[in-house]
Ligand SMILES: [Zn+2]
């Protein structure tokens with residue numbers, strides 16, 4: 361099979377590898393569409409080191425080719441969204457259902473080979489059957505959507521509440537739509553106004569660029585009170601927590617998903633004084649079926665976010681396209697001939 365193998369920073373080679381075979385409780389899937397994201401880009405540049413050689417790709421929808429002994433969750437021919445993280449299943453965190461927090465978590469496309477290939481071997485428990493009647497490409501964003509479904513639901517939005525999403529990238533534009541599906545009126549806050557027309561089209565009731573004036577004022581104008589009820593942060597900047605605290609009302613909730621590794625300067629005085637609830641949200645637990653339900657029902661539209669498509673042979677060009685200003689989500693279609 362054909363695979364894009366990373367041998368070192370920016371050293372990506374299209375190679376023919378032996379077809380993977382499923383072991384016990386494993387399946388081999390053919391990749392239909394894979395998404396490329398910032399994590400892949402950081403691995404590609406070497407900023408996030410991995411053990412080489414490595415096949416990247418952790419966002420993909422696929423068709424089951426073969427199943428190993430003991431697999432009854434899926435059958436050959438099934439179309440599945442692959443959850444690209446699996447935990448040890450034995451530690452106290454896993455046993456209590458917090459498998460996303462397991463200290464021995466394995467990430468497909470990072471710790472083991474992933475979806476920038478024609479075929480991938482994954483544990484059967486990573487496979488979530490996809491609904492019929494939804495195009496492959498529309499399911500390409502199920503993994504980031506799973507991240508966002510968990511983040512939004514940890515914020516427990518109630519119908520009629522106001523929310524702000526920090527960040528106008530893939531996660532932000534998905535969070536906007538999930539919040540809307542939950543009945544919240546939502547404002548998008550972005551670094552620039554670049555994505556605002558699309559955000560409006562996807563249901564944003566207000567938009568605000570960081571250089572357009574104080575966030576407090578924008579949040580008050582939009583909410584008609586002291587600030588928004590809920591902030592979902594997807595921006596991944598060190599200033600994001602400060603921005604979230606500027607937007608949220610006293611007694612409100614802030615959910616963080618995209619925080620970078622750098623420390624952030626936050627006045628915790630305001631957190632106490634205004635009784636703000638701040639919670640992190642880490643990938644997903646069982647959110648894949650809900651993510652796919654939202655896509656199938658039309659509540660979340662993923663297609664307008666896919667701005668570029670490449671074959672596996674053109675993966676290096678795909679990485680360049682990921683950094684273009686017009687790019688939101690770059691999709692890789694391994695089965696397509698160049
Ligand atoms: Zn990703």
Ligand SMILES: [Zn+2]
Pocket residue numbers: 447448449450451452453454455459462463464
């Ligand atoms: Zn565990």
